[in-house]
Amino acid sequence: MARISVLDDDVSLEEPTLVEGFPGVGLVGKIATDHMIEAHEMDHYANVHCDGLPRVAVYREDNRALTTPVRLYVDAEKDLVALRSDVPVNPGAATEVAGCLESWFAETATFPVFLSGLGKEKGEAPPAIYGVATGDGGDALDRADVEDPPEAGLVSGPTGAMLAESLERDRDAVGLVVESDPQFPDPEAARVLIRNGIDPIAGTETPTDGLVDQASEIREAKQAFAERMQQATEESSQAEPLKMFQ
Numbered sequence: 001m002a003r004i005s006v007l008d009d010d011v012s013l014e015e016p017t018l019v020e021g022f023p024g025v026g027l028v029g030k031i032a033t034d035h036m037i038e039a040h041e042m043d044h045y046a047n048v049h050c051d052g053l054p055r056v057a058v059y060r061e062d063n064r065a066l067t068t069p070v071r072l073y074v075d076a077e078k079d080l081v082a083l084r085s086d087v088p089v090n091p092g093a094a095t096e097v098a099g100c101l102e103s104w105f106a107e108t109a110t111f112p113v114f115l116s117g118l119g120k121e122k123g124e125a126p127p128a129i130y131g132v133a134t135g136d137g138g139d140a141l142d143r144a145d146v147e148d149p150p151e152a153g154l155v156s157g158p159t160g161a162m163l164a165e166s167l168e169r170d171r172d173a174v175g176l177v178v179e180s181d182p183q184f185p186d187p188e189a190a191r192v193l194i195r196n197g198i199d200p201i202a203g204t205e206t207p208t209d210g211l212v213d214q215a216s217e218i219r220e221a222k223q224a225f226a227e228r229m230q231q232a233t234e235e236s237s238q239a240e241p242l243k244m245f246q
Contacts (some may be wrong), residue, residue, distance in 0.1 A: 004072070004104045005047045011076050015109040017202040018081040022158045023088050025238040026180030029115030029159070031190035031211075032198065033082050037073045039206050042082055045074035050100035052093025058086050080202055081110065089158040098161035105171065111140070112166065113201055114159050114175040115193060118239040119182030127179040127189040129196050134163065135172035144200030149177065155239045174201065177239045187211050 021033025036042070048070040057066040069087040074080065089097055105112060120127075131138075131146035132155075155163055155175060166173040176197040180189035191208045199206055 003049050004101075005049060007044060007046055011043075011045060011074055013074070013076065013081070013108055014079055015111065016074075016079040016081045018083060018105070018110045018112045019198055019202070020083045020112060020114045020159065020162065022083070022085045024115075024157055024159060025117030025119045025182060026184070026186035026189050028117040028178055028180045028186055028189045028193055030085065031185060031187050032115060032193045033084055035190065035208070035211055036080075036194065036198070036204075036206055037082050037084060039208075040075045040078065040080065040204070042073035042075045042080070044071060045081065046072040048072065048083070048101070050097045052096035052100075053089065054087050056087065078202070078204055080204060091157065094158045094161035095165075097158055098165045101162060102165045102169065102171075106169075111137075112162065112171075112173045113198060114155075114163055114173065115198075116155050116159050116175060116177050116239045117180035117186065117189060118153070118177050120179040122181060127186075127192050129176060129178045129192050131197070132163070132175040132177065133173065134166040135170050137166075137172045137174040140172075140174055140201045144197060146174075146176065146197055146200075153177075153239050157238060 019033050019036060021030045023030045047068040049068065053070055056069050058069050059066050070083065070085045073082045073084060129146060130149040131141040132149065133141055154160065163175050176193055178189045178193050180186040191211045194206050194208050
């Protein structure tokens, strides 16, 4: 049965901002979300039980307690929620998962910030970041001074399905698209997401100096995950140019 199982009923949220971390190109959304959870010492708030998610159980180092592969973390003082995912979502299940999460967004008046990588070879310049929106989400992009996309494109995977759900329901939401390494985990792009997108929108201040310094360590830790994603790229969330009419 699809549900969000809250672990602490004493936590009070008032129209929270949610940062979404499903894995995709460059693992930028996952790296950024995982980093924010650690940097802000966010608490494990809820387990996500959505039809379509892999039926697996996750355990952590020095902790015997099992948990779901997709979870919500919270910083109640900042009204900030983060969605952490340890698994990719099958493309056939993306719509189902998006509908399950949309129900919780509606119940809690959540403002979602969806994250996606746009595969691009690395150059000298820092990765560019662009914003898209549904409902009145564009107001948040204006306040954060996030630029409009320079070309037409689409967002696929679970992130694309959740953006489509927000569009259908006219929900206020934003999607942040950052240029990222198409083959390997990209902590530099994740840092740009946090500094130039998430922090200005959520009103947070997240230390990121160590994120790029730890790039080699992050690459090693995520390498096996990235290789699995490369073998099934259609399962990952990504932005890509629309060239069907060219």
